[in-house]
Amino acid sequence: MYVAVKGGEAAIDNAHRLLAQARRGDPAVPELDVAQIREQMGLLVDRVMTEGSLYDPDLAALALKQARGDVVEAVFLVRAYRTTLPRFGAALPVETGAMAVARRISATFKDMPGGQVLGPTFDYTHRLIDFALAAGGDPEPAAEAEPDSDAGQCPRVTDILGAAGLLETSPPEDGAPVGDLTREPVDYPADRALRLQALARGDEGFVLALGYSTQRGYGRTHPFVGEIRFGKVGIEFVPEELGFPVPLGAAALTECQMVNQFHGSGAVPPQFTRGYGLVFGQSERKAMAMALVDRSLRAAELGEAIVSPAQDQEFVLAHCDSLQATGFVEHLKLPHYVDFQAELELVRRLRAEHAALHEKVETPIREAAE
Amino acid sequence: MALAGAATLAELRDAMAAACLAEEAQDLRAPETGLVMTRGRIGGDGRAFNLGEATVTRAAVRLPSGETGFAYHLGRDRPKARLAAILDAHWQAPERRAAVEAALSGIVARREQEAQAHARRTAATRVNFFTLVRGED
Amino acid sequence: MALQQGFADPVHDAQGVFRAALEGLSRPALIRSLPTKVAPPPPLTPELAALALALADADTPLWLDPPLAASEAVAAFLRFHTGAPLVSNPAEAVFAIIADPQNAPDFAAFAQGTPDYPDHSTTLILALGHLESGTGHAFSGPGIKGVARLDAAPVPADWQERLGTNHAGFPLGIDLILTAPGRIAGLPRSTRLLQPAEV
Numbered sequence: 001m002y003v004a005v006k007g008g009e010a011a012i013d014n015a016h017r018l019l020a021q022a023r024r025g026d027p028a029v030p031e032l033d034v035a036q037i038r039e040q041m042g043l044l045v046d047r048v049m050t051e052g053s054l055y056d057p058d059l060a061a062l063a064l065k066q067a068r069g070d071v072v073e074a075v076f077l078v079r080a081y082r083t084t085l086p087r088f089g090a091a092l093p094v095e096t097g098a099m100a101v102a103r104r105i106s107a108t109f110k111d112m113p114g115g116q117v118l119g120p121t122f123d124y125t126h127r128l129i130d131f132a133l134a135a136g137g138d139p140e141p142a143a144e145a146e147p148d149s150d151a152g153q154c155p156r157v158t159d160i161l162g163a164a165g166l167l168e169t170s171p172p173e174d175g176a177p178v179g180d181l182t183r184e185p186v187d188y189p190a191d192r193a194l195r196l197q198a199l200a201r202g203d204e205g206f207v208l209a210l211g212y213s214t215q216r217g218y219g220r221t222h223p224f225v226g227e228i229r230f231g232k233v234g235i236e237f238v239p240e241e242l243g244f245p246v247p248l249g250a251a252a253l254t255e256c257q258m259v260n261q262f263h264g265s266g267a268v269p270p271q272f273t274r275g276y277g278l279v280f281g282q283s284e285r286k287a288m289a290m291a292l293v294d295r296s297l298r299a300a301e302l303g304e305a306i307v308s309p310a311q312d313q314e315f316v317l318a319h320c321d322s323l324q325a326t327g328f329v330e331h332l333k334l335p336h337y338v339d340f341q342a343e344l345e346l347v348r349r350l351r352a353e354h355a356a357l358h359e360k361v362e363t364p365i366r367e368a369a370e
Numbered sequence: 371m372a373l374a375g376a377a378t379l380a381e382l383r384d385a386m387a388a389a390c391l392a393e394e395a396q397d398l399r400a401p402e403t404g405l406v407m408t409r410g411r412i413g414g415d416g417r418a419f420n421l422g423e424a425t426v427t428r429a430a431v432r433l434p435s436g437e438t439g440f441a442y443h444l445g446r447d448r449p450k451a452r453l454a455a456i457l458d459a460h461w462q463a464p465e466r467r468a469a470v471e472a473a474l475s476g477i478v479a480r481r482e483q484e485a486q487a488h489a490r491r492t493a494a495t496r497v498n499f500f501t502l503v504r505g506e507d
Numbered sequence: 508m509a510l511q512q513g514f515a516d517p518v519h520d521a522q523g524v525f526r527a528a529l530e531g532l533s534r535p536a537l538i539r540s541l542p543t544k545v546a547p548p549p550p551l552t553p554e555l556a557a558l559a560l561a562l563a564d565a566d567t568p569l570w571l572d573p574p575l576a577a578s579e580a581v582a583a584f585l586r587f588h589t590g591a592p593l594v595s596n597p598a599e600a601v602f603a604i605i606a607d608p609q610n611a612p613d614f615a616a617f618a619q620g621t622p623d624y625p626d627h628s629t630t631l632i633l634a635l636g637h638l639e640s641g642t643g644h645a646f647s648g649p650g651i652k653g654v655a656r657l658d659a660a661p662v663p664a665d666w667q668e669r670l671g672t673n674h675a676g677f678p679l680g681i682d683l684i685l686t687a688p689g690r691i692a693g694l695p696r697s698t699r700l701l702q703p704a705e706v
Contacts, residue, residue: 055408055424056445082405082423088442088590089565090407093418101483110499143494144487156414170416178418179408183566192412193419196399200421234425237406237442240565241587248373248406249425249444255414278410278421303372337408398510399587400517430587490696 002317004188023068031284037061046252046281048070052078053182055251055280072203072322079323090178092236092245095158096255096278099231103282106157107225108259114154119193119230151213157227158257158274167259188314195313199290200279202320208285208309210310211292211318219296222261225274230254230282252281259290265303273302372456375397375443377477382453389473391466395431395456398438403427429455437462511546513560513588520545524561528684531693535566536646536655538638541691547588548580550606552634554686558583559632563589563602570617571612574607600629608633609661614673617681625678628696635659638687645706648698654706657692659685670700 025033036366039063047062052075058119067073073129103119106112118124161167171192180192184192199207214221232250239246256277264270277287292310309315319325334339374382386393406421412419426443429451439459441451463468511646514520519542528540528647547556563605569591575581582593585604597616605611615673643658663669673696675681680696 050422053422055422058423059446073445080440085425086402087423087565088406088426088428090403090420091409091424093409093411094421096410096414100488102488103495116497116499117492118497119492120495142491144490145496147493148491148496151489151496158413159415170411170413173411173417176417178420180407180420189436193417195484196410196412196419197421221702235406235408235444236425239428239440239442240592241583242440246440246442247375248424251408251424251444253410255410257414274413276413279424283481397511402517432556 005199006355023066032065034058034061034065037064043282044069044071046279046283047204047286048078049280050240050283050286051201051203052082053077054078054082058282072326076326077325079251089237089240091248092238094235094253095207095232096229096233096253097154097159097231097254099154099229099255100250101152101154102231103224104154104229104231106227106228109157109160109226112155112157112160114151114152115148115150117151123325154229155228156257158259161226161259161272162163166285168262168268168274170274173253175252180278185361188317189300190298190313190317192294192298192301195317196278196290196294197279198264198320199293203322203325204283204286204289206320206322206325207293208289210296210316211289213308214292214296214310219299219304219311221275221295223258223292223295225288226259228256228284228287230284254279254283254287256284256287256291258295260295262302269329270304273298373474373477373481374441374450374457376481377450377454377474379447379450379453381477381480382450382457385457385470385473385477386453389460389461389466389469391432391457391470393453393456393458395433395439395452397452398430398432401429401451401455403446403448403506408433427451431455433459433461433463433465447461508661510587511543511548511584511633514557515544520557520603521561523542524557527691528558528562528693529685532650532682532695533692533693535693535695535698536640536657537647537653538640538657538690540689542689545589547584549580550574550578551584551604552606552688554688554691555604555632557603558684558686558691559585559591560588561593562630564617565590565592567601568592568594568599570594570597570603572603572605572607572611576625577606588675597629599681603629603631605631608635609663611663614669614681619679619681620675622679623682628679628681630682630684631695632684633686635685635687636661637694638685638690640692645701645703646694646698647701648695650695651698654701657685657690657694659687667700670694674699 038057044064045057045060048064048071049055049057054059059081063074063077066077100116103121104114104117106116161250162169179191181194181197232252234250235248236245237248238244258273258275260275262271262273273295275291277290279287279290293316296310297313297316299306306312317369404426406426408421409418410421411417424444424497425446426444427446427448430438430440432438437459439462441453441454441458443451457470460466462484527541530682531539538576541554543557545553545556547553569585585591597603597612598618600617603617617631618627620626620628637660639658641656643656645654645656647654677696683694683698685692685694
């Protein structure tokens with residue numbers, strides 16, 4: 001039986017008004033400004049940009065304010081907003097080798113041109129709550145030093161190792177169209193470019209857990225951090241009507257080059273293989289996890305047995321998007337009265353059949369059991 | 371065009387005033403916000419892949435004197451895009467090019483100063499290793 | 508560069524043209540009005556230009572027929588206002604803009620779609636001089652109640668044969684948007700040209 005129900009409009013309106021009030025919190029506490037979120041919750045803004053798949057710090061900050069700090073809800077808002085805009089086209093690929101580096105470290109090479117530059121990092125902090133921050137106040141000014149002559153010239157570490165032939169080279173540009181999962185549904189097997197797009201916008205927690213699982217033995221890849229770099233990179237775009245590249249400005253990106261031991265296969269001699277991570281803003285954990293999972297998803301290409309979740313591209317790609325995941329999980333709370341009514345009737349009927357069946361055969365079985 | 375993208379709206383207004391340039395222009399394309407898909411390369415130097423989109427605002431104008439100007443930059447600032455397009459159009463006129471560049475020199479100087487300060491702060495976090503003990507001894 | 512302006516009111520003008528194209532394709536062979544004030548460089552007609560501006564963007568490669576492709580002004584106009592890449596291979600085009608329909612390439616030269624994605628095909632937009640419903644060839648199919656007649660000219664000499672072959676390949680094939688001054692009609696691949704004996 002289908003019963004159409006209607007109603008709740010006033011309740012919904014009032015719930016949203018209540019939400020607005022809850023969002024504001026105690027009116028005695030000063031209201032948050034979008035610029036404050038952008039400047040002081042920068043890593044959260046970066047995460048919303050990365051998973052929202054839209055570079056716009058002010059918009060991500062506003063989405064966070066509207067979402068009361070709920071990352072997935074903010075991602076939802078950003079993704080919904082982008083659907084209202086026309087796409088002008090695709091930018092030229094970023095040249096991360098020319099990054100204005102704010103941080104650049106390698107766990108594999110101590111001495112490299114451009115040096116190990118820590119930049120603004122939580123690494124080596126003691127993780128002790130700083131109660132002085134609660135009182136506010138200006139921090140100590142950042143230290144300054146005269147840059148070395150090689151500062152600002154930071155070749156990618158993989159370029160250095162690659163020159164010796166110990167490291168696989170990147171798959172060369174072949175001019176093939178670049179797949180875009182926001183335009184076309186994903187067909188499996190998906191190529192590496194498409195997988196990287198999915199991982200870049202994938203949920204940080206999910207990608208992190210998958211990366212972690214490879215380290216714990218579920219598709220082990222023997223990873224080392226070849227390099228992590230963070231800084232601003234120029235974005236260039238060729239408008240169709242102009243026909244030449246136009247600089248759009250600079251975007252902050254984090255890049256991770258993971259280097260993985262590889263014993264070789266019939267076709268490939270032993271060498272180091274690579275996993276790659278690239279994300280918006282300063283999102284080091286995400287870039288590292290992405291690089292780990294990128295490498296583990298290359299199992300088929302490298303002739304490795306596919307035995308673990310992080311190697312299964314359909315499992316990873318179909319479940320890494322926080323918005324898709326939350327949509328399907330959270331839809332369960334919407335009214336399912338009619339579906340459930342049908343299930344209820346089915347279960348009642350099955351129970352009646354079950355009871356009728358057991359009435360006939362129950363007595364002898366019980367006797368046997370006793 | 372790169373410079374105008376990195377400038378603030380106020381800086382562009384100041385530049386227009388400093389160069390005594392007229393803001394009068396016909397919109398060939400009214401300022402419009404859209405998306406550009408940013409791309410990375412696999413491994414940093416390999417095949418391209420789609421990283422994610424960025425908001426971009428563009429404008430195109432024609433001056434009464436006939437020059438056309440374009441602007442494309444990250445973000446959603448439409449008034450800034452229109453002003454940048456007007457400056458670009460004035461720059462196309464050889465007799466006004468020097469004035470436009472002079473008016474924008476303040477922005478160049480600010481950017482240069484910021485880049486240097488960034489480089490100095492970053493340099494202070496560079497690690498200088500020194501050897502404690504050599505394992506083979 | 509003496510670029511002509513596009514839509515005066517980009518959002519609403521584009522929506523109006525899109526609506527006309529949508530209705531044209533959902534009620535095949537029925538004429539809709541397509542008023543437009545766009546004044547593109549010739550031989551691009553206002554109707555072709557309005558449809559290109561409403562439908563094309565950076566994701567939809569355009570193919571221009573030889574008279575249009577010969578005009579630098581037409582290319583500049585379309586590039587500026589749509590941002591669409593112009594391609595020389597008709598099979599790569601999402602939309603084909605055709606000012607000289609009599610000499611249009613064979614329909615098989617355009618993208619036909621694939622069994623998995625029949626929508627990955629080319630939509631041909633033709634500028635005709637004459638478009639009249641109620642007379643001419645008879646059509647039937649989804650969106651047509653009974654039989655609809657459409658008279659279009661000028662068309663290629665083998666027009667009937669082309670329409671028949673295109674329909675026979677369904678679900679693959681191309682879709683046609685026909686325009687004449689102030690008018691639009693659609694002939695999607697699902698529409699069947701009737702033989703005189705069938706009417």
